[in-house]
Amino acid sequence: xxxxxxxxxxxxxxxxxxxxxxxxxxxxxxxxxxxxxxxxxxxxxxxxxxxxxxxxxxxxxxxxxxxxxxxxxxxxxxxxxxxxxxxxxxxxxxxxxxxxxxxxxxxxxxxxxxxxxxxxxxxxxxxxxxxxxxxxxxxxxxxxxxxxxxxxxxxxxxxxxxxxxxxxxxxxxxxxxxxxxxxxxxxxxxxxxxxxxxxxxxxxxxxxxxxxxxxxxxxxxxxxxxxxxxxxxxxxxxxxxxxxxxxxxxxxxxxxxxxxxxxxxxxxxxxxxxxxxxxxxxxxxxxxxxxxxxxxxxxxxxxxxxxxxxxxxxxxxxxxxxxxxxxxxxxxxxxxxxxxxxxxxxxxxxxxxxxxx
Amino acid sequence: xxxxxxxxxxxxxxxxxxxxxxxxxxxxxxxxxxxxxxxxxxxxxxxxxxxxxxxxxxxxxxxxxxxxxxxxxxxxxxxxxxxxxxxxxxxxxxxxxxxxxxxxxxxxxxxxxxxxxxxxxxxxxxxxxxxxxxxxxxxxxxxxxxxxxxxxxxxxxxxxxxxxxxxxxxxxxx
Numbered sequence: 001x002x003x004x005x006x007x008x009x010x011x012x013x014x015x016x017x018x019x020x021x022x023x024x025x026x027x028x029x030x031x032x033x034x035x036x037x038x039x040x041x042x043x044x045x046x047x048x049x050x051x052x053x054x055x056x057x058x059x060x061x062x063x064x065x066x067x068x069x070x071x072x073x074x075x076x077x078x079x080x081x082x083x084x085x086x087x088x089x090x091x092x093x094x095x096x097x098x099x100x101x102x103x104x105x106x107x108x109x110x111x112x113x114x115x116x117x118x119x120x121x122x123x124x125x126x127x128x129x130x131x132x133x134x135x136x137x138x139x140x141x142x143x144x145x146x147x148x149x150x151x152x153x154x155x156x157x158x159x160x161x162x163x164x165x166x167x168x169x170x171x172x173x174x175x176x177x178x179x180x181x182x183x184x185x186x187x188x189x190x191x192x193x194x195x196x197x198x199x200x201x202x203x204x205x206x207x208x209x210x211x212x213x214x215x216x217x218x219x220x221x222x223x224x225x226x227x228x229x230x231x232x233x234x235x236x237x238x239x240x241x242x243x244x245x246x247x248x249x250x251x252x253x254x255x256x257x258x259x260x261x262x263x264x265x266x267x268x269x270x271x272x273x274x275x276x277x278x279x280x281x282x283x284x285x286x287x288x289x290x291x292x293x294x295x296x297x298x299x300x301x302x303x304x305x306x307x308x309x310x311x312x313x314x315x316x317x318x319x320x321x322x323x324x325x326x327x328x329x330x331x332x333x334x335x336x337x338x339x340x341x342x343x344x345x346x347x348x349x350x351x352x353x354x355x356x357x
Numbered sequence: 358x359x360x361x362x363x364x365x366x367x368x369x370x371x372x373x374x375x376x377x378x379x380x381x382x383x384x385x386x387x388x389x390x391x392x393x394x395x396x397x398x399x400x401x402x403x404x405x406x407x408x409x410x411x412x413x414x415x416x417x418x419x420x421x422x423x424x425x426x427x428x429x430x431x432x433x434x435x436x437x438x439x440x441x442x443x444x445x446x447x448x449x450x451x452x453x454x455x456x457x458x459x460x461x462x463x464x465x466x467x468x469x470x471x472x473x474x475x476x477x478x479x480x481x482x483x484x485x486x487x488x489x490x491x492x493x494x495x496x497x498x499x500x501x502x503x504x505x506x507x508x509x510x511x512x513x514x515x516x517x518x519x520x521x522x523x524x525x526x527x528x529x530x531x
Contacts, residue, residue, distance in 0.1 A: 014489040035409035
């Protein structure tokens, strides 16, 4: 038997007993998604950290010694070249998670596409020099408190906000915050506890140039909206990259990112349209409630269930395509709060004001 | 509204892109590598997630996360897993060689090839499978195993010869 025939026969025999031939595309896709989340599974994500991008301080410091030793490896020309090409594609948001894993349900995509078309034809309020963009919002958050006696208290707080953003964004912004007012209770003991503890709102008025209210830029407010692609497909890839590793799943986190951005009230019409279309491409996104109501305004709730505890929704006025707000709704009982409770929500309204307080 | 002042660090974005690129380039190959050597799909998925968790930690270095670097990580993750499998097996008194999945006797009846593989030394077998299953060249294997290319070619030659014997015997029987 000559060398070539032997090689082929060995290849044939080994291929027949290769356990990897039975790997399905679904199996690969599951591992792909799980390992993409691997970077920060050891980290906790509070709802306030959605815009964090995984600073080194957040990562676990456990690196096995054997893994460290691998650093001396030589680089491989072929894989480096391939990575360079791919780097270009990823940097351009052309290659990524968007598109190939399915998308929203047809009904949800319909509502989102209509909203996108309305958004693109609508004009943003024009803020002339000297004027202010005024963003009024009602915000609800849940509070949990565990005193040392081992009991647990849960209730919802409401905070009203009123923000004045100058036409020249580098000038002084003004932000009126009502502070968190305990507003919704689910049992008798929490109101008593709130009263006993003297828990009350601390209203404040903040003033800062460039919107740097707490000393430095950050968060969705000061996000430069011009950096986001307007092509929905590339926009979604861009979002996947920015949120990589945060949250319970890449898709859930992408929707949370979109909701966070939308509720700033600062998103220009073209980007708003692209965000709606991007949301329509996220797997698992569906119509949650046809007749939802947020802050007294009716709309369609479109969202995605994350894990077993809650779902993230954005609420859109189906007639005008305008965003009413966003909310997180419990999908099962949690302490004294029953399934179906919106445990956090924001309703926003924007207008133009000649003066600021 | 979330106003927590989290600095959008540009270096972090670059790091995430580096990680995503490495993941896109290597995931499927790494998963197949692990699936071939792990007990089941769930374990392969666990190990794969661990590989990319380590890759994320390594991504702070400026060094690129090349496919070969990731395979180096995968190989270590797999070896640690095998060692702990052996430890677990010892604890419950069911120790068997980590590479041998299933009863050698049954294997020999069902798959003569499996038995031939088991008879190879672990080093020869690894080189053989890296070549024919995972599609690595001798040079890549020598890099992955930190062994000279000559030694790799020797191992491959030995392994091929052993299998050739089996295949020829099989041919004579038919």
